[in-house]
Amino acid sequence: MNMLMFERILHEYQVIGRRLPSEQEPTPKLFRMRIFAPNEIVAKSRYWYFLSKLHKAKRANGEIVSVNEIFEKNPTKVKNFGIWLRYDSRSGTHNMYKEYRETTRAAAVEACYQDMAARHRARFSSVQIIRVATVKSADVRRPYIQQLLQPRLKFPLPHRVQRPAKKAERALIIAQRPSTFY
Numbered sequence: 001m002n003m004l005m006f007e008r009i010l011h012e013y014q015v016i017g018r019r020l021p022s023e024q025e026p027t028p029k030l031f032r033m034r035i036f037a038p039n040e041i042v043a044k045s046r047y048w049y050f051l052s053k054l055h056k057a058k059r060a061n062g063e064i065v066s067v068n069e070i071f072e073k074n075p076t077k078v079k080n081f082g083i084w085l086r087y088d089s090r091s092g093t094h095n096m097y098k099e100y101r102e103t104t105r106a107a108a109v110e111a112c113y114q115d116m117a118a119r120h121r122a123r124f125s126s127v128q129i130i131r132v133a134t135v136k137s138a139d140v141r142r143p144y145i146q147q148l149l150q151p152r153l154k155f156p157l158p159h160r161v162q163r164p165a166k167k168a169e170r171a172l173i174i175a176q177r178p179s180t181f182y
Contacts, residue, residue: 010036010110012071013043017064019057030065031055036109036129040067050128072104080135080145081108087116088126099142105132 013035019028031051037043044067048059081100086093098115102108109129116122137149159180164170 008104008106008110009038010106010113011038011043011069012036012106012109013040014066014068014070015043015047015064016066017047017051017057017062019062031057034070034132036106040069043067070105072106075104078103080137080140080149081105082133082135082141083108083112083129084131085112085116086128086130087120087122089120089122097141099135099140099145101145101148108132 014032015035016030016032018030019025021028031054033047033050035043035046035050037046044064047064048062051062052058078101081102083098083100085096085098087096088094098112100108100111100115102111109132112129113124113127116127117124140146140149161178161180
């Protein structure tokens with residue numbers, strides 16, 4: 001059986017950087033961030049963007065110590081993720097909390113970016129992910145995720161067409177319409 005494999009657009013990176021050592025500060029403080037980006041170059045760029053907003057540091061007088069990609073411990077298990085974010089709309093800046101049901105943190109953030117683009121017309125550059133956390137099933141707040149947590153969840157199969165086992169057994173003309181409702 002052929003499984004369709006596709007590469008995720010976003011990856012999770014841990015970027016550690018600091019200001020350049022100077023006479024006033026020979027061992028500058030290290031700043032660590034978890035950044036979601038398509039590649040290492042964009043991750044470094046986003047790191048400097050956020051660091052310049054949070055602390056008095058910029059790329060010209062700073063250095064990146066390390067960039068590591070973070071992989072999910074259990075990428076086959078479905079988990080609930082809560083995402084705290086801030087985005088710029090046409091009218092102003094808004095804070096938001098959203099929940100997603102995905103297998104990895106990167107997939108949840110990717111779904112969040114798609115959701116923000118669809119519902120709020122927010123571009124990648126205008127959305128800032130503040131925090132991503134795994135949420136226990138008991139602590140899920142949103143009803144569209146709560147409905148998927150029922151223990152005996154079933155999905156209807158509304159339009160099932162009976163098909164023959166072999167093409168040779170197929171009848172070209174049948175006297176009545178097929179009954180597809182069960």
